[in-house]
Amino acid sequence: MGKYIFKRFLMMLVTIFIIATLTFFLMHAVPGSPLESDRNTNETVQANLERFYKLDQPLHIQYLSYMQSIVTFDFGPSIKDPNRTVNELLARGFPISFELGIITILVAVVSGIILGTMAALRHNKMIDYAAMAFAVIGISIPNFVLATVLIQQLAVNWNLFPPATWTSPMHMVLPVLALATGPMAIIARLTRSSMLEVLTQDYIKMARAKGIKPMRIVLRHALRNALMPVVTIMGTLLAGILTGTFVIEKIFAIPGMGKYFVDSINNRDYPVIMGTTVFYSAFLIFMLFLVDIVYGILDPRIKLHKKEGDV
């Protein structure tokens, strides 16, 4: 196991390196620079600024210094907002974005699995049709549309929840709902179809022949097998939720990382772009690693590591 984790860790480093490199060159391929603005700046001032931020140096030198900043995890100050370092921005924004993301994932996974399982157990009955109709709607509506509808109805018209910001659990309801509905619908549909398939398997028939209680058959025998495809798409869903947070944070005025990320790209704020991108990708890669571990826990046939003497 230790060997496997070490191997995966090395792979993660390589992946992050590639992402950082790509980001760097893409970033510099985009026209414009952080020092450009509508105001007419004195040429000498401009040159001094460029020298100060080392933007006058050749690209490969800049690349090396950026790589160095990644290795030391010190991205320096933002160019647009020199009072703050990138690390400060990350430290302030990440916990909030993380909270939003994790709650969303939990809500989506738990409710999606429950909904899908119920639909499968009541196959071709009212619950099944209702759950699947709901799932189709959930998949079809983009989260930013859902977010505005939720704000209009639940916050403005009915005054049930606060419409924006991130200060109390009540504030979290609408953004999480908006962000979780899509992934939840996908998980529900997937759980349902995979559950229906698992329920026809011989080992389920055998469990019934053993007189095992139906509840135990579903939870212990069927669900674990039915969750394999769900775990498989978790990677994609995680990426979707991650990018979804940018939009949702913007709509609900949540002070997470998404704002800095989007703004930094608009401003060509190189240190912030590098910092947030590397941070986001490292986080996503780590989550994918967790998914793989869960995969191995769910299905003993998937070996994460080679053990001596296994037949």
Next chain:
Amino acid sequence: MTGKQIAEELARTRLEDGADLDAVDHTGKRGKVVKPKKHKTVTDERILSVQDLHVTFNTYGGTVQAVRGVNFDLYKGETLAIVGESGCGKSVTSNAIMGLIQQPPGKISSKGVHFKTRDLTKLSKKEMRKIQGVDISMIFQDPMTALNPTLTIGEQLTEGVKQHKNLGKAEAKERAIDMLKLVGIPNPEERLKQYPHQFSGGMRQRIVIAIALICEPELLIADEPTTALDVTIQAQILELFEEIQSKTGVSIILITHDLGVVAKIADRIAVMYAGKVIETGDKREIFYNPQHPYTKGLLNSVPRLDLAGGELKPIDGTPPDLFAPPTGCPFAARCPFSMDVCTNVYPEVTALSETHKVDCWLQDPRAQKLIDEQAFAR
């Protein structure tokens, strides 16, 4: 006898040679010791009585009449083989007894499926669960799919006894180890922690058998237990069945289309065709004196080593469509002796001996005596 005692006794008597067909001393009467060498006793105690069992399935294409009035009895310590080609209703019959038919789309009607004194068809699902796996167990065809890939062997073995017999963790584990010893799996303590994919096909079938036996059932329904195994493993598993039966006195219903398997371990045979039992009898009667043309055809289509150069004789034609089964004898269309009456009226049961019964118009005294030997010489 407890599992432990059984395992110890088995360890002593293992590798005792299996009895073949001719070693059976059978007079056709019950209450006799059939195989004294293996301490096998068939008694007069009737354990299962199936009367006029019908099973239908509603599908988009119409209603399939999978089982159309099956009757048979099973006695304690006996092995009844239900033989027939694919789709004749063997498995549906066993699933119906076991309570594994989903209703709907399935529908079961009968004049009673009595396990001892209780009518299984009248039990609620909850009452049925107290019989499933406890009094009646089932062994499935394919050991590669019958075990749950995500649960350890230990858990799959013990969950039944834990639920049904209220055994604690340690007791259940001890019981599971005894069962693994009984079915001949080495290192049972370690094996309990392993998953199905770490076992070979034959080993898995032994585990399936151990799971079926762990609550000490009185009736074991084995649905083609050797079909998915290769031939050498088949023989081992069949011997295991014989051993277990002689030690525990369990009654066995063996569903199979393999007449070799039947010849080895069955006491009595029921031949099914198109959802009906068309001939029953003890092993000798069916193998040496088959009366129904279908049974004869079935026996003729088995390859034999003692008849050199002989060609296999398949039965021409195909079984009838069970969406609309014929009113008369379902075999009439394929039968070389078919008469007018056969296609119109289903024959009455003719009892040739206490055990040998056949549904065929040829047994009717009015029927022209067609010579069996001619048919064989054909």
